Amino acid sequence: MFDANLIESFFIQETPFYYYDLTLLQKTLSTAKQVADVHGFQVHYALKANFNDRILNLIREAGFGADCVSGNEVRKAIEIGFNAGDVVFAGVGKSDKEISDALDYDIFAFNVESIEELKVINALAADRGKKARVALRINPNVDAQTHQYITTGLDENKFGIAYWQLGDAVEVLGQSEHLELIGIHFHIGSQIIDLNVFKSLCVKVNELNNWFDERGFRLRVLNVGGGLGVDYHQPDVHPIPDFRSYFSIFNDFLERKPGQEVHFELGRALVSQCGSLISRVLYVKNGLKKNFLILDAGMTELMRPALYQAYHQIEKLTAATESDEEQLRYDVVGPICESTDCFGKEVPLPKCERGDLIAIRTAGAYGEVMASRYNLRDEIRYVYSPVLTDVSN
Numbered sequence: 001m002f003d004a005n006l007i008e009s010f011f012i013q014e015t016p017f018y019y020y021d022l023t024l025l026q027k028t029l030s031t032a033k034q035v036a037d038v039h040g041f042q043v044h045y046a047l048k049a050n051f052n053d054r055i056l057n058l059i060r061e062a063g064f065g066a067d068c069v070s071g072n073e074v075r076k077a078i079e080i081g082f083n084a085g086d087v088v089f090a091g092v093g094k095s096d097k098e099i100s101d102a103l104d105y106d107i108f109a110f111n112v113e114s115i116e117e118l119k120v121i122n123a124l125a126a127d128r129g130k131k132a133r134v135a136l137r138i139n140p141n142v143d144a145q146t147h148q149y150i151t152t153g154l155d156e157n158k159f160g161i162a163y164w165q166l167g168d169a170v171e172v173l174g175q176s177e178h179l180e181l182i183g184i185h186f187h188i189g190s191q192i193i194d195l196n197v198f199k200s201l202c203v204k205v206n207e208l209n210n211w212f213d214e215r216g217f218r219l220r221v222l223n224v225g226g227g228l229g230v231d232y233h234q235p236d237v238h239p240i241p242d243f244r245s246y247f248s249i250f251n252d253f254l255e256r257k258p259g260q261e262v263h264f265e266l267g268r269a270l271v272s273q274c275g276s277l278i279s280r281v282l283y284v285k286n287g288l289k290k291n292f293l294i295l296d297a298g299m300t301e302l303m304r305p306a307l308y309q310a311y312h313q314i315e316k317l318t319a320a321t322e323s324d325e326e327q328l329r330y331d332v333v334g335p336i337c338e339s340t341d342c343f344g345k346e347v348p349l350p351k352c353e354r355g356d357l358i359a360i361r362t363a364g365a366y367g368e369v370m371a372s373r374y375n376l377r378d379e380i381r382y383v384y385s386p387v388l389t390d391v392s393n
């Protein structure tokens with residue numbers, strides 16, 4: 001991913017910064033879009049993974065819709081130029097203002113997470129003399145086989161409406177003149193690597209699709225959410241996720257009724273691999289039992305390791321010359337005053353010294369967006385690689 005010229009150009013930059021390979025992003029987007037188109041699937045990009053303007057523009061140009069989880073994300077999507085008709089809005093705690101604004105934008109659908117929220121949207125739509133399109137986010141109790149902090153579809157999670165509440169939800173829908181039920185929605189977790197999990201999801205979606213059909217609801221949309229994982233261990237071997245296998249599963253296992261649309265909400269899978277966090281070694285501490293590499297980037301720039309013990313591949317960018325360079329093991333840490341400010345323990349790396357550049361890979365999703373000013377850190381910086389004007393496969 002990093003050739004000598006690129007590394008040279010990094011040296012004159014102030015660190016730390018995010019580096020985005022927009023060429024890889026465009027290849028990833030065109031691959032995903034092509035495969036989705038084959039099956040007639042629609043994909044909404046989950047803005048929360050990365051809302052950097054250049055990235056959003058490329059995603060919009062590639063023909064994706066937007067999946068938002070806050071009023072500001074809805075506004076951002078509209079400002080970037082996504083059609084309101086391609087915007088969906090999820091979240092367990094939508095405020096009245098966020099709902100009102102989204103109604104005024106006339107977004108495609110609210111993914112509704114509770115019965116109380118249905119009533120609030122109905123009332124706010126009534127105030128405007130509008131009919132709100134809603135999809136019920138249902139918690140299917142499917143184990144995503146991923147880290148407990150990023151699983152969302154189990155009974156114990158706060159997201160969505162439980163099976164036992166569906167009767168009540170349907171009753172409320174029947175009494176709500178300002179709601180139109182357009183579909184059902186699911187999002188069971190993130191960084192899902194075992195594709196069998198999605199087969200289990202399809203089985204649940206089919207059951208519920210029939211349940212609604214039997215009750216006279218002709219659902220237009222089955223929205224199966226996002227969650228497709230990426231390879232954090234071998235970013236150069238798998239720079240683009242296996243969209244073909246992923247979409248095939250839904251094509252093979254979802255039982256679509258005539259005219260039914262299938263929607264997806266991918267975040268991580270589209271943007272992770274195009275981003276790296278580039279940092280400088282400030283100090284090397286050689287201890288009796290451990291060597292520490294102290295970087296100028298920390299959990300304030302990339303919080304995933306501190307937040308949910310996430311693994312990121314760490315590379316030294318200034319090695320290259322001596323092939324038989326001594327390999328050492330380092331605990332790679334940041335400057336923030338927290339013990340969890342650690343990017344990796346016992347990381348094998350060529351011997352490092354002050355001033356070396358370090359790349360933390362697969363950081364395009366849930367990286368820059370989670371940056372904070374804790375310790376009064378500088379605003380996060382970023383640079384882009386050139387964009388391909390024409391991507392052909």
Ligand SMILES: *Cc1c(COP(=O)(O)O)cnc(C)c1O
Binds near residue numbers: 049365
């Ligand atoms: C976060 C989120 C997504 C995207 O998840 P990824 O794992 O990044 O694909 C999709 N839908 C909803 C409702 C979300 O909250």
